[in-house]
């Protein structure tokens with residue numbers, strides 16, 4: 001029996017109750033929002049803010065670390081859980097609809113989409129699954145998050161790979177392509193980049209890097225933990241080999257939602273780390289295990305479809321707000337913070353100002369106050385939850401600006417920074 005037929009039969013057996021629930025729950029009600037009026041934009045953004053249960057007792061500027069989930073996302077996940085628990089079904093047949101929502105959002109073929117736990121798992125699935133050999137070389141940015149870098153160092157230990165690093169060029173997007181090109185050798189097997197770097201929010205020119213790799217037959221993987229939900233893009237247009245992201249950052253999905261994409265025509269290059277039910281089929285033992293023809297091969301065992309429903313609802317909310325509008329809002333708020341900080345003596349902004357190289361994060365440091373003091377005082381005295389940046393001894397503070405943040409919050413952050421650094 002092939003997988004499609006098996007899926008059909010499983011669906012048919014569960015059909016009446018589960019499908020009815022799925023039909024209702026899969027199409028989670030998208031929140032009511034007023035039409036956007038450019039003359040009164042704050043009215044619209046306040047309505048968006050109302051969709052987040054996030055407390056108003058502190059101001060949240062750490063979406064790059066963990067993004068708050070919106071009520072529509074949380075409600076969709078809770079409703080699916082409640083409904084499934086009534087009859088104690090796992091509801092796996094609902095994954096197909098959510099997979100399509102995620103694929104459409106990322107501009108990808110659903111056959112290449114797997115639900116994973118987080119970006120780390122997606123990155124690791126590719127790094128381990130490619131099964132490189134001693135002496136093979138991998139290149140990635142030295143601003144990579146542990147969720148993107150540790151697995152490569154582990155592979156270097158276990159298999160003898162060589163890791164080569166480039167420092168992201170904050171001044172010139174094209175400079176990044178040149179820095180990667182300078183490290184290529186005949187042993188280069190993989191290039192991986194952070195789509196948007198975590199420490200300082202540099203947007204890397206992924207389509208150009210994809211072209212460079214494709215011309216040389218090198219696997220190109222993108223760690224998109226910081227990009228999905230912050231900026232709109234299409235994986236089809238970028239044309240990378242693989243991509244991983246977190247659902248629980250800029251997308252505002254429930255905790256432990258991640259997505260892995262592997263180009264459907266290259267799935268066989270990435271062996272699944274773990275397999276079980278759903279990863280393939282083996283009707284009777286002993287027999288031949290046949291791997292699933294799609295990225296379903298990276299999923300195994302009993303899953304939490306409610307989390308996928310929450311992620312799909314979070315993406316639907318982003319579509320409703322408007323993905324270009326979200327990106328423009330993030331950039332507008334970032335520009336406001338940047339302009340305010342520029343008036344404070346001794347503040348250095350590390351995030352590039354080049355529009356192609358920056359998004360909705362601003363990382364800055366003070367020549368007068370150490371970053372841990374600045375971070376702690378912003379939190380303790382002014383209730384601003386930012387993120388300390390200690391990577392690569394950058395010693396700075398990172399601010400993430402998302403749809404629930406306001407211009408007034410940005411101004412208060414600037415005023416608090418001026419006060420802490422002695423400028424006000």
Ligand SMILES: Cc1ncc(COP(=O)(O)O)c(C=O)c1O
Pocket residue numbers: 064065117118119120121144145146147148194196197198223224225226245246247258
């Ligand atoms: C670039 C990057 N990659 C990976 C991760 C890890 O994400 P997750 O916790 O979803 O695995 C992060 C988290 O901040 C990140 O910024």
